Amino acid sequence: MKKLIVANWKMNGELSKINADLSYYAKLPETNKPNVVLALPYLYIVWAKQRLLMNSQIKIAAQDLSHYRNCGAYTGKINGSMLKDAGVDYVIIGHSERRTLMGENGAILIHKVRNAFESGLIPILCVGEPLSARDDGSYLQFIELQLSGLEDIESFKDIIIAYEPCWAIGTGKIASLVEIQEVIDFINRYMQKRFAYVKITLLYGGSVNSQNVGDILALENIGGVLVGGASLKVTDFTAICEKI
């Protein structure tokens, strides 16, 4: 199966960069390429979809969605149906930056996953432990707690779970292959036990680059990677995609 390479641009980019980068990606030959998903800031999504990626296989992810399902008086929010309208296929939910900087908790995130399912979007749910839980050995319990809310969702659908240890995000300090494999196997067992009837794809994220991506993707049960910093430069990101 083709690996999934998701670029999380976070709050980066301006129109000139989007134009330049996406025009470049759109011209790359599609054969033998991984499945590429670009998680762009909301404002650029329609532009990217309708102008730059019209004839491309590249898919778009949003970086978040509202936990409110229906339209209404929720100033500043964007819901799943709006994203679907804009041509979005995937949505990142529960990135550690949103959990820590914006105070998102498990209950909110479960609403978001449910809303993504109901809107026909595939959620990319991020889980991962802080350094303290890695150091004191409680990291698997920490991740299990993050996953546990999923059991409250009635109509479960295809989902992507990204393991992103907080201490490896933007630090250049990547988890070892043994550490990644242990957690991916743990998440895989957890999910297969409860949701074996849907398609579950597991990603790793945290300081992924063109040097380490080959080894990560060779691990068992890894369906792809979630790339932050190295997705912001066309040359770096193309080098990652070419390593597949």
Ligand code: 13P
């Ligand atoms: P870096 O690749 O910059 O470590 O970021 C990872 C990330 O947060 C992707 O969502």
